[in-house]
Amino acid sequence: MQTPSPINSPTISPAGIIRPTLVEVNLTRLAENFHSIQQHVAPALVMPILKANAYGHGLVKVAQLMQDLKADYIGVAMLEEGILLREEGISIPILVLGGILGNQIPHFIKHNLTICASSIEKIHQADEIAQQLGTKAKVHLKIDTGMERVGVHDYSAEKFLETAAHCKHLNVEGIYSHFANSDAADLTHAHLQLERFEEILSFYEKHHLPTPRLRHMANSGAILQLPQARYDIVRPGIMLYGVYPSPEVARTVKVRPALSWKSRVVYFKVIQPGRPVGYGSTWQSDHLVRAVTVPVGYGDGYFRAMSGQAHVIIRGKKYPVVGRISMDQIVINIEWDSAFNNDEVILIGEAGGEKITAENLAEWAGTIPYEILTNINTRVPRVYVQKTT
Numbered sequence: 580m581q582t583p584s585p586i587n588s589p590t591i592s593p594a595g596i597i598r599p600t601l602v603e604v605n606l607t608r609l610a611e612n613f614h615s616i617q618q619h620v621a622p623a624l625v626m627p628i629l630k631a632n633a634y635g636h637g638l639v640k641v642a643q644l645m646q647d648l649k650a651d652y653i654g655v656a657m658l659e660e661g662i663l664l665r666e667e668g669i670s671i672p673i674l675v676l677g678g679i680l681g682n683q684i685p686h687f688i689k690h691n692l693t694i695c696a697s698s699i700e701k702i703h704q705a706d707e708i709a710q711q712l713g714t715k716a717k718v719h720l721k722i723d724t725g726m727e728r729v730g731v732h733d734y735s736a737e738k739f740l741e742t743a744a745h746c747k748h749l750n751v752e753g754i755y756s757h758f759a760n761s762d763a764a765d766l767t768h769a770h771l772q773l774e775r776f777e778e779i780l781s782f783y784e785k786h787h788l789p790t791p792r793l794r795h796m797a798n799s800g801a802i803l804q805l806p807q808a809r810y811d812i813v814r815p816g817i818m819l820y821g822v823y824p825s826p827e828v829a830r831t832v833k834v835r836p837a838l839s840w841k842s843r844v845v846y847f848k849v850i851q852p853g854r855p856v857g858y859g860s861t862w863q864s865d866h867l868v869r870a871v872t873v874p875v876g877y878g879d880g881y882f883r884a885m886s887g888q889a890h891v892i893i894r895g896k897k898y899p900v901v902g903r904i905s906m907d908q909i910v911i912n913i914e915w916d917s918a919f920n921n922d923e924v925i926l927i928g929e930a931g932g933e934k935i936t937a938e939n940l941a942e943w944a945g946t947i948p949y950e951i952l953t954n955i956n957t958r959v960p961r962v963y964v965q966k967t968t
């Protein structure tokens with residue numbers, strides 16, 4: 580097994596013993612995915628999205644990689660994520676995508692984080708606080724073109740744009756919007772959102788005001804399906820990690836998963852027919868079977884909803900998880916095959932020509948791969964490797 584990198588040190592005992600359940604992130608794959616996206620969208624710039632612990636891949640380590648790769652910008656969801664990155668020495672521009680509260684503004688300014696400005700009141704606040712601090716606040720204006728979440732509606736944004744343009748202590752560096760349906764087969768709504776955004780941008784020409792330097796709108800779905808939405812910078816999240824945003828999206832850029840989730844066999848037993856397995860006794864065999872126990876469960880983000888459907892790979896072969904998934908353990912039916920303590924168990928990843936993806940887990944759990952990746956609990960150590968395959 581690869582030596583864990585220092586970032587995982589809190590999860591490693593002094594003796595160097597690491598929990599057998601771990602997430603292995605291949606930094607080489609992440610770099611390849613980043614470069615594929617970069618090539619595809621050039622001359623547009625790239626703002627990798629690192630919210631929710633970099634989609635489970637580890638916020639700080641992924642940010643360090645993106646900085647090494649000279650990414651133009653980083654996007655996170657919350658102020659706390661931005662501050663952590665600054666404290667860890669990340670110096671490239673960081674946009675906090677979420678809505679903000681007025682009392683957070685001084686922290687944005689202090690850490691040189693870019694504010695998502697989503698109301699006239701907030702730009703006034705930011706302008707005032709920046710003035711008091713004798714500096715300028717960097718902002719990207721958020722326009723709601725059809726998501727109804729955060730942002731000023733496209734149909735009532737004139738005053739917002741005008742106010743922002745005249746605030747002396749704001750550096751209005753960007754203007755952006757977000758798609759609700761860019762990963763769908765039917766792009767009608769996405770095209771409508773694009774039209775509305777175009778209309779917004781025409782404001783600057785009409786009023787002879789300079790357009791903000793960074794116009795942006797494209798998430799993974801739009802990077803793959805809407806070349807006209809690239810503008811000055813794109814915001815890939817899920818595809819940076821090598822996962823496509825939906826089953827129906829056009830796969831116009833080749834990316835490959837960077838994350839594997841692994842554990843090891845810790846127990847072997849033979850189960851008699853008529854002796855049910857796990858809570859609720861939901862599964863039993865009608866013949867003698869061999870079974871192994873693996874130390875992972877819904878407490879790690881291996882969703883209980885996958886009970887009765889999930890499979891794992893042991894010794895290059897797929898086997899079913901039987902009985903209910905517990906908080907910390909699962910039981911695998913290996914029929915009459917052989918498996919031994921310490922054998923590797925693949926929960927997400929590839930071995931011996933078999934493959935299990937985040938999409939597979941999402942299907943078993945009745946959710947999307949985003950939720951699978953972002954729910955792998957932080958108690959699962961992240962190990963970083965560099966492998967070219």
Ligand SMILES: *Cc1c(COP(=O)(O)O)cnc(C)c1O
Binds near residue numbers: 757799800
């Ligand atoms: C999460 C997010 C993204 C990235 O979305 P993906 O579908 O993962 O590419 C881009 N922009 C905003 C505003 C987001 O919140």
